[in-house]
Amino acid sequence: MFQSQTPTWSNMPKTYGLTGPISEDLPEEENLIQTRKLLDTMKSYNVYENNLEFEHRERVFRRLESLFRDWLKEICIEMNVPEVVTEKVGGKIFPFGSYHLGVHSKGADIDALCVGPGFLERKAFFTSFFAKLKAQKEVKDIQAIEEAYVPVITLSWEGIQIDLVFALLSRRSVPDNLDLLNNSIVKDIDIRCVRSFNGYRVTEQILRLVPNVLNFRVALRAIKLWAKQRNIYSNKLGFLGGVSWAIMVARICQVYPNATTSTLVIKFFKIFSMWVWPIPIRLIEVEKCNYNLPFWDPKVNQSDRCHLMPIITPAYPQQNTSVNVSRSTLAILNEEIHRGHAICQEIEQKKAKWSELFEQTDFFQKYQYVLRHVKMKIDIATHRT
Incomplete structure (x- = not known):
């Protein structure tokens, strides 16, 4: 089981990724208390292997x-x-x-x-x-x-x-x-x-680009749990898959290198509730190689300019992990991120608990029209008899 861990401050590099940190503040006692509460809440969802x-x-x-x-x-x-x-x-x-x-x-x-x-x-x-x-x-x-x-x-x-x-x-x-x-x-x-x-x-590159791997892992587990509970964890359905969420969490870790897990989760919702899409999320400037491989570059590729929520992989040839996001799914993602930000603000004010962040969405109450896709496998030989 992975637990939140305080990094060794004296050995920590000052910059991760493309920019310097937003804050290098060390965790306060209240941040550590909130992290313990977050971990206890996550354990209740049985997400960890024994x-x-x-x-x-x-x-x-x-x-x-x-x-x-x-x-x-x-x-x-x-x-x-x-x-x-x-x-x-x-x-x-x-x-x-x-x-x-x-x-x-x-x-x-x-x-x-x-x-x-x-x-x-x-x-x-x-x-x-x-x-x-x-x-x-x-x-x-x-x-x-x-x-x-x-x-x-x-x-x-x-x-x-x-x-x-x-x-x-x-x-x-x-x-x-x-x-x-x-x-x-x-x-x-x-x-x-x-x-x-x-x-x-x-x-592997994601793991090498975050300042504290253990805190990154716990924060990503929290965001994955939230996304699954809110029915927005699916690349195929036009939302975001595991790699996209990992890159987003990693970027927060880069700009808050000393933050404990609960702070990383709170900052995740704050930063991305204000994000102006389609400004891309990048962890690093990927090295340019003349290997004649296709890579994401809206300056060169006209189709890349149409991407609504670009989240770019940190390895050559870099790709957009969120090409399936549409205007409707982007609106839903933004709505859920704003909801998460509002709840996190209440958690900071001690007006809400972490369990409220992970409440499961009522899919059929939320959407008036639902399309059901049924896949069937037919054995032709049996069918003919």
Whole structure:
């Protein structure tokens, strides 16, 4: 379980991100009291895994990585790769998304990037490794979706849902100390590999750009809980997904580097209730690379100028994480952020409790018209009989 932690002030850099801090004030006793109250409220929503669940998740991840390494050696032998290359081929799996950020909730998926050597073909991952996974007795509900924007294998391993993406390095081995934040990683490789790499690159960069990772994690857990309770946690439905919320919280951490968790949450609502969209949210000025990869730049790309709520990833090639936001969903997001700000003001005045922030919205009372989307799977053979 992640808890709020006071940073070491003497060692703290003065600037994170694009600007200097708004405030470097240290927490006062009232801020620490509010943080304890916030943590107690969050625990009541059962968002944290217990130790047994956490250890089970870690075991599954280690077993998966071991299986991937074994498969790489097996396929090298099948390809008659020289023994000296096979022995050093390595292979590594990098978690990304909420699991890597350290903010996953009970029963959450694991997003993971499998990295292999450049002499392999991508197809092998979705055929040969897929077959090896399917043969494991612990694996259920496995499916390969090669035609997706980011091709993925989805599966359940001992009850944990896992989404695996795959990328190839432009080298013959995958060392344990591989630094995926080096931009040369995405030079001259398949665009599908670039997209796969960026899931990890973005989440790792976020962690490196906040002054206090533990406070960031607790604040992000609070914002994620609020967004889910208010039915605005969904990229597919035109709201914001996990990466967008993480970037927004990280930006608040950058400008309030010494703040405790409750202050970060309060400032989140204050700052973004005043934000003038479409001014973009950025954590860093991303290095410009001449790798001929598409990246978000409204000065160059006319379509990027139409984005209503740009929240930009901090890794090359930078992308807008909120392209699905429409005028109607932006209005709802703004309404909910203003509601959050009003409640936080009352919390500061001791007129409200944190539980009021997390009250679940009554969807059917709030909206007069609701569109229901039903998906059906039909077995043609059974249907014909």
